[in-house]
Amino acid sequence: MSHRLVVVGAGYAGLLAAKRLDRLLRRHDVIITLVNASDRFVERVRLHQLAAGQRSPGRPSLRRQLDGTSVRLVVGRVTAIDAASRTVAVDAPQAVGAPPASIGYDTLVYALGSGARLDDVPGAPAHAYAVADIEQATRLRGRISQKTTSGGTVVVVGAGLTGVETAAELAESCPRLRVRLLTGADDVGSGLMPRARSHLRYALDRLGVSVHTKAVVTEVREDGLDTCDGVPFAAETVVWTTGFRVPEVARASGFATDEDGRMLVDATLRSVSHPEVYAVGDAAAGISPSGAPSRMSCQSALAMGRGVADVIAARLAGAEPAPVRIGYVFTNISLGRRDGIIQFTHADDSPRRFVLTGRAAAVFKEAVVRSTVRKPRGGSVCSG
Ligand SMILES: Cc1cc2nc3c(=O)[nH]c(=O)nc-3n(C[C@H](O)[C@H](O)[C@H](O)COP(=O)(O)OP(=O)(O)OC[C@H]3O[C@@H](n4cnc5c(N)ncnc54)[C@H](O)[C@@H]3O)c2cc1C
Structure with missing residues (x-):
């Protein structure tokens, strides 16, 4: 029987994980399913620009981003995870009136991100x-x-x-x-x-x-x-x-979490309470080089999305994977469209002496943001 890999959440971490798993496991008998609340990839790092009335560059829908892969997309909201029966309950808004879908998994990647702490x-x-x-x-x-x-x-x-x-x-x-x-x-x-x-x-x-x-x-x-x-x-x-506050799904479903509800994972991003489950991005308390929980950021999300795919592929091949390194390189801050600050950091997120400011920093940040998601099959970070 095919190995059922389910990724819940298609933000920076989940989308990258699903695409990279597809690439690494092409020759394996796996079915990869990606579940997300909407059919669109949301560039959260640009939402302050959206709020200020700017147009953001159009991004292809998730379906288009998955063109050329065998990843199955389910659009719907994850309401619970039943670890005993290994199923994810999905409320599918596209099928109004239909009973919630239940998706079985052998391996689950939890990547539901975060929201406002209101x-x-x-x-x-x-x-x-x-x-x-x-x-x-x-x-x-x-x-x-x-x-x-x-x-x-x-x-x-x-x-x-x-x-x-x-x-x-x-x-x-x-x-x-x-x-x-x-x-x-x-x-x-x-x-x-x-x-x-x-x-x-x-x-x-x-x-x-x-x-x-x-x-x-x-x-x-x-x-x-x-x-x-x-x-x-x-x-x-x-x-x-x-x-930011993370969704309650992990805690309410009985997974080990920290006090904020982020799933507790080991150095290979595996849940410390449920070994068939992994967590990445904002919703995971990954271990950063300083020993502190990973900073909620695109940088951590991408490192974890990439790393979890490597870990799962290694385990399915019978190998023991290396720990996932969640290192930091910089903190980038936009100050409007023509100014910014790039504070370069050590891997443990402490600041280095080197700082870039002004227009050069704004250009640098825009290039970083663009590079995280490019067109489908465009060889971007998110293409895995
Ligand atoms: C205005 C703003 C500016 C930012 N700027 C920066 C920056 O400059 N640099 C930086 O590193 N970080 C920045 N961040 C933080 C960064 O956006 C997050 O850390 C990053 O998006 C986390 O990625 P993720 O994949 O874990 O989660 P997300 O990007 O939040 O993706 C989670 C996905 O899960 C889906 N989802 C959630 N709940 C459910 C559910 N129940 N069922 C189904 N799907 C669900 C969501 O729809 C979403 O698609 C910024 C954030 C904001 C809001």
């Missing part, structure tokens, strides 16, 4: 906007386009990479908006070398983004937000970017 403070789920998935970014885009001509205030909460990029992009694309960036930390750009940090400050200032540090938000309201030191901020739009 439940951190009261009022945020009801009143805040986000950029973590395409629906949220599109909703924010609608809100911003209403305000583009009339002006208004946008407060971006969270000065991690997503918050900084979103604030910069909104300020550059919509100069009539007043953009504020709030962080509970005492500075922006932690993890950057001093030169990169001062460029970040300079760029935000140039774009007119006002930065408010040590501002811990206690509640989001329809007309703004409150902070713990009692200072209210009035805003027509609050954008919440304080981090």
Whole structure:
């Protein structure tokens, strides 16, 4: 009987894993199924651009990206995994009224990614906007386009990479908006070398983004937000970017997870509780060179997507695979379309002295983003 390989989630990690497995296992008796909530590959790293009203380069549908492979695509939402019967329950929106599909597996790759962390403070789920998935970014885009001509205030909460990029992009694309960036930390750009940090400050200032540090938000309201030191901020739009939350599917299905619900894996990305299951990308707590859980990033997702395919192919061939190396090379930050920061890093994600800033950094980042997904059979990173 054919070996049934199922990959759930077709983001950076899952799509790369499925395509690479197809390539590595051409001569094996395997059936590879890729399950994803929609038929489209979402370039999450561009969602702040989408929110700011920019057009992003068109990407082929998942079906087109899988042209030339034998990967079977199922479009539907994974609701549960039954580890005892080795089945994945899929709610298939394309078959409205039909009972949920159940897909059996011998080996499963869990790659469901992450979404916005909107439940951190009261009022945020009801009143805040986000950029973590395409629906949220599109909703924010609608809100911003209403305000583009009339002006208004946008407060971006969270000065991690997503918050900084979103604030910069909104300020550059919509100069009539007043953009504020709030962080509970005492500075922006932690993890950057001093030169990169001062460029970040300079760029935000140039774009007119006002930065408010040590501002811990206690509640989001329809007309703004409150902070713990009692200072209210009035805003027509609050954008919440304080981090990502992973889907509950792994934890609710009884897999070993960390406290955030990321699947716990060993150095070969294999679940520590269920050896026939692997996890990759944001939804996995991979082990990075520092020993810390992998950073939720495209860089980790691609390394894990590639690595898991090699591991599974080796095990199916009866060999013991090498550990998957999730090393880092740089942190890249866009500051609008004409400015940016590339902070080069050691493999353990600590910063090197070398930093690129300005237009060269913007060009560098755009090239990296383009290289992650190219046309089908285009020899890109995601082509495996
Ligand atoms: C605005 C923004 C900017 C960013 N910029 C950068 C950057 O510059 N550099 C960087 O390294 N990282 C960046 N990131 C982070 C990066 O996008 C993520 O770390 C990366 O997308 C993770 O890849 P993944 O494959 O694990 O998950 P995802 O890309 O999230 O893919 C998960 C897939 O699973 C699907 N899915 C989820 N739940 C289900 C379900 N129940 N059933 C079926 N399918 C499901 C989703 O539809 C999606 O296709 C950014 C993120 C955002 C939001």
